[in-house]
Amino acid sequence: MGKNISKVNTTFQFCDGGSCQKAKGEIAIREARAYLRNKKFWDTTHTIKTRCNGRCEDAPTWIVQPGNFWYKNLTPDKAVSILKSHLEKDLPVEEYLLYKEGWSMLTSNNEKTVAPVVFNSKIDPELGEVLIARSFASDQHLYPLFKYLFQEPRPIAIQQYDHKIIEITSPHQVDYTDLYEVVITGKEVDLQLAIAGIPKDISEEIADRKVSIAEVIWLKKTTIFTKAIRLKNKKGKHLVTLWIKEKDTSTWEHILTVYLAMSPNNIRINNEV
Known part of the structure; x- marks a missing residue:
């Protein structure tokens, strides 16, 4: 009882x-x-x-x-x-x-200062001159992001591994009931990624698709897709890139504010290459 x-x-x-x-x-x-x-x-x-x-x-x-x-x-x-x-x-x-309620400050002797996310100028071997912000690769960030991008859906495109870019035009199911992996399925895409922490003895197949690196990319050249979120595994292998159209300011502002905790009116950029 x-x-x-x-x-x-x-x-x-x-x-x-x-x-x-x-x-x-x-x-x-x-x-x-x-x-x-x-x-x-x-x-x-x-x-x-x-x-x-x-x-x-x-x-x-x-x-x-x-x-x-x-x-x-x-x-x-x-x-x-x-x-x-x-x-x-x-x-x-x-x-x-x-x-306790009413206090404006914490009484911690071990407070850690978390550096804010910043865009840095880079010469990317695949994309050329870009701004890149190293972002968050945990399931607490990626699962809400996937739901936002795929369930409505947003006018994005997806590039898995080294395959061609596919535009998303219909709603997709985002299922995160597995212990480690999220599965995105629909008319255009079938995608499976490990986004939770995984044990050391996990299979190589799952470890290979474990997202460990997440980058928000801003191309300096003008094209249809000028922003992206690129996900890689621990070894740096490209898993998927989610492309955002230049004219889609709504999705871009959501990524800045919700995913990067950055104001669209005050984007933090370090221009040193």
Whole structure:
């Protein structure tokens, strides 16, 4: 029988992503769950192991609800004191907090500065003089992008491997129910790419079509297709290029704002070759 969540008034979300596992977050989780059972809080609380919550530099991390309290650098001792404070006093432990509602800043000692995506001038062996931005190759970025480009569809064209360019004129199904691979099927295209993280012992066939490099390309010459997203595997093998028409400003603006987090009115360009 499942837990009666109608009795739950406090939820603890324990990050169980890779960095939190490496930081021995599981030990703090065990102590927390033991405390909740022994102190008879089990029925009125709920504990959930989550995937990565995006704060790897502060691992191990927890989130306590209600209140949206984020905790950092958890240890078994900190874990128990946090539980006691929330459940017995209804108060957070301020000194262990990473963030709480109302704060304008995080209290991280390990904050990482992520460099913004920039277009760089390059002489590409295939395309000549171009601007290239190294972009994001994770499934969190590629799957939404594929849905946006293929399901409506957008007026794009696709070039698989070294094959000819095919224009997309009809909606395509974008299926990401497989553990690793997304499958795009329709009238014009059948495309299968691995976009999730893959284990080292995966088959060579899947590893060969694993997207590891994503580039947004802006041709300096005038032609029908002047922008593109080029995807390659770890060895640099070309998997697919998605071409965008010069006149299709809507798709280009979406890629800039959503995919690259860049304003169309303030495109970051480094002109040094």
